[in-house]
Amino acid sequence: MALHSTAYRWGAVARLFHWLTALGVLALIAVGLWMTDLPNGMRKINIYALHKSVGITILGLTVLRLLWRLTDDRPLSPPGQPAWQQRAAQAAHVLLYGLLIAMPLSGWLYNSASGFPLRWFKLANLPHLVEADPALKELAHGAHEFGAWLLIALVVLHAAAALKHHFVDRDDTLNAMLGRRAKDSK
Amino acid sequence: MNTPRQRRRAAGWPVALAAFATFAAPAAPVAYTVDPAQSSLTFVGTQQGEKFTGTIKSFRAAVRYGPTELAASTLDVSMDLKSIDTRSGERDAALATAIWFDYAHTPTATFKSVGPLRATRDGAVADADLVIKGKTKRIAFPFRFTANGATANLDARVTLDRLDFGLGAGEWADDSVIGHKVDVVVHLVLKPAAN
Structure with a gap:
């Protein structure tokens, strides 16, 4: 099992980062949408604490992932992909990484x-980025909420594009991330 | 029948007794009030592993204290819990509810010394009844007393268990989310009460 990516396939490390992030982000979106309407109580506190812990984990994973990406190769775009699609894919991925941070x-x-x-998971307390500030709180809440909808839209687009590559274009984009042998790798 | 000399002697007794009394009687405890601008009453709780400080902004205290008149010395404090500020609007709002201080029913906490104080190296220990949320607990309250001319400082730190007062019972009793131990930090700047 190759740790590093090649021109045809994502390596094990990149795949692990991707699928752990996918799992975490889907859980965060689901829990995030649901938890805000919970009645105040210990359950709400604990569920929020879990959401925050997973979110901080994603932040750490993404930083490590970007560092890894600097040293890693990456699969080529599918042959014959139009330039606009390549640019759109790149923009979507930059935006996804941006949102993961x-x-x-x-x-x-x-x-x-x-x-x-x-x-973080009842293990370690993290520092406060700022002092308590009601105006900033509203701003940050707005940004988190807007970012969540943008992230949901991008995740849907990302998954739809992967399925389109796989089932419509019948190329190896999704296979490369599933660790399968690319059909026409040379 | 008394001789003149005996009468003179008898007349001298009350004077001598009065002089002795003045010399031997310990100073009566001094009645103090609190300078609210310089005094503070705070508590340190733990929420999700992190300490937070609450300030009881409004309280009244009457202190009668004399280092050699401990039997007649008293501490009497009344706290307006609605004045608590923990520097978080949401936390303050939660403290108002029946889970915590229940301001609607028990907005005041009181602290009253019971019986004589016991001397320590730099102050005294008072046994006191602390009433929070209608629940009374007898606590030992050791404090340091520092006289500065006519004014004085009274400093103390005691650790309470919030569950003793029914603060955050049931599901809220989870020590790992909101700590059971709460440190109360008392800093009173006292000035002689105007009588």
Whole structure:
């Protein structure tokens, strides 16, 4: 099993980063949409704490992932892909990486501006980014919420594009991330 | 029948007794009030592993204290819990509810010393009844007393268990989310009460 990516396939490390992030982000979106309407109580506190812990984990994973990406190869675009699609794919991926950083940070900022503690899985407390600040709290909340909808839209687009490559174009874009042998790799 | 000399001697007794009393009687405790601008009453709780400080902004305290008149010395404090500020609007709003201080029913906490104080190296220990949320607990309250001319400082730090007062019971009793131990930090700047 190759740790590094090649021109035809994502390596094991890149795939692990991708699928762990996918799992985490889907869970965060689902829990994030649901948890805000919970009645105040210990359950709400614990579920928020879990959401924050997973979000901070994604932040750490994404930083490591970007560092890894600097040293890693990456698969080529599918042959014959129009230039506009390549540019759109690149823009979507830049935006996705940006949100993987911006979402945890805006959540962290929202938490700090609210004056709440931030404890990672009941193990370690993280510092406050800012002092409690009601105006900033509203701003950070707005950013986190707007970012969430943007992220949902991008995740849907990302998954739809992967399925389109796989089932319509019948190319190896999705296979490359599933670790399958690319059909026409040479 | 008394001789003149005996009468003179008898007349001298009350004077001598009065002089002795003045010399031997310990100073009566001094009645103090609190300078609210310089005094503070705060508590340190733990929320999700992180300490937070709450300030009880409004309280009244009457202190009668004399280092050699501990039997007649008293501490009497009344706290307006609605004045608590923990630097978080959401936390303050939560403290108002029945889960925590229940301002609607028990907006005041009181602290009253019971019986004589016991001397320590730099102050005294008071046994006191602390009433929060209608629940009374007898606590030992050791404090340091520092006289500065006519004014004085009274400093103390005691650790309470919030569950003793029914603060955050049931599901809220989880120590890992909101700590059971709460440190109360008292800094009173006292000035003689105007009588």
